[in-house]
Amino acid sequence: MKAGSYLLQGNEACAEGAIRAGCKFYAGYPISPSSEIMERIANRFPECKGAFIQMEDEIASISAVIGASWTGAKAMTATSGPGLSLMLENIGYAIMTETPCVIVDVQRAGPSTGQATKPSQGDVMQIRWGASGDYQIIALCPWSVQEMYDLTIESFNLSEQFRVPVFLLCDEAVGHLREKCVIKDDIEIINRKKAKGKPPFGQDGDDLIPPMPSFGEGERLLVTGSTHNEWGFRKTSDPDVQMRLVKRLSDKILLNQDKIIRTENYLLDDAEIGIIAYGITARASLKAVKILREKGIKAGLLRLKTLWPFPEKVIGELSAMVKKLIVPEMNLGQIVREIERVSKCDVVRLSKVNGEVITPSEIVEELLLAKYYS
């Protein structure tokens, strides 16, 4: 698409962001409320010289994405909670093999098939801990159609840079929202690091992220989800190799978290009440802040654009500045537990799991009626 302003649906903007970021491979399986991403890709890829395949299920989709990524493509799939559950085995594989890929989760209400066409933020922990073992992933949370575009591009960049699956964790409300989206020409694109003859699974000097060869480039590649040394050789009984690998998989994210984590502050400078929110819920929270300010209550919003790695430093600092934190989310309390873990002040939960978005007035009422603020 040419640069300019368009009226787009969130899912469409995501597909356009992927194309802009240089995504050349998409494999997926239909599932509400994410299918428009795949449909848009199916429509657009022929002219963008991208390869699209519809797979027979979700585990096949993520597997094909992994195969394509190792064949040099920026690759993506999109799904929703139940489909993500089916992908988890090979999401773990992608983490272990340091395969760059973007996984879009347009959340719907669960557990299981739940409410296929209703928004939720119930997969916050599924994406974080669904696969086996210890690891770090990256997850970004768009709150607008514009960010469905921008953060999809960012997801590819982070994925290429850190050789890790990046989740674009959105929800039905943002996915199906239609609003203005500015398509840009001038954006930064990051591509995976290349270096011939260097180990593809080890530390690269001071850099914890190794270069990544592709099939067909002449390197003799060994890629396995079993514990492997820096050249990819299976070494499943060596405690040092396992320790070094698993530690590095986490450290390459955690030690770089300042480069990864993005948050936004709204009216927090003099705030006594801090709202922490992400995704569509942050939009309601911003409105709530404005309503509370009109009532003379000093409220502010911290919006988490990055959910994982968890922005604990900025939250810890905020908790030392405000009297109370309130955390609205469309689940029974997932990210709030992380916030409680790092906060020095009272943390108030506002949970909603009925398949409807949290409204600004619900946040305001929660604060006023329950006398969390006096």
Place this chain on the structure above:
Amino acid sequence: MAKLKDLIQKEPIMEGGHRMCLGCGAPIIVNLILRTSDAPVVLANATGCLEVASTIFPFTAWRAPWIHSAFENAAATASGIETMYRALRKKGKINKKINFVAFGGDGGTYDIGFQSLSGALERGHRFLYVCYDNGAYMNTGVQRSSSTPFGASTTTSPAGVVIQGKLQKRKDLTKIVVAHNIPYVAQASPHNWLDLTKKAEKAFSVDGPSFINVVSPCPPGWKSEAKDTIGLSKIAVDTCFWPLYEVENGKYTINYKPKEKLPIDAWLKPQGRFRHLFKPENAELLKQIQQDIDKEWEALQRLASL
């Protein structure tokens, strides 16, 4: 064999008033099959139109125990139910015959549910799996499946400037099921109620797995008229796109041979999903479709003559 009069007088197991689309083939198929059951039924349903539209709150269309366990698991769930039934029967805790029926669309059967279907067939559970095959993921907005016919335009195989609908041929699932060497496999169509109910009766009578694949017109997905559903399923058979046949313990029988085999255009033309094929530049594709059908029909006749 049951008479139509008797079948109609039976209390339906799938009750009317459900929310399947006007002209949907699936409820006709389900109703006819379940009415032929000689015993009470327990039903497993894959995710799909049938599952969703038969259970919209505060209603259920089912007068029998019914379980939906996600998209890919109907046959595996039925496996657990049937195995436990056998265990209870052995212990003398259940003494009557119960029939177990799993329903899935082509997405839930040909694609995501294929592994669980294959496993259940190989293990030999006594259950009937019915695929209502409408040739795409109609419930989620008409995405292609491995049953979508060559050339059909879907939301993930859209006909446009570059491609002319789905580029791949259909998976021949019925024959793949035959390769599991189960007692009874059949292909049927809702327009021929007699053939369909005979097949269901046979399926319920065998001691082992049985499978019936039924063509199921879908007006929104096929972009056809609701009033044409029965007509289109008949033409599917008369063009030999969807031959009626059965395989009993490995023996093929063709149940209906059209006196005059219709050209495939007769079936494609009333369906909007094939509209682009009738552009002059796509004449070759039409020819190819006809050739493929002729070849498959000949192959089937050879199998039936063995």
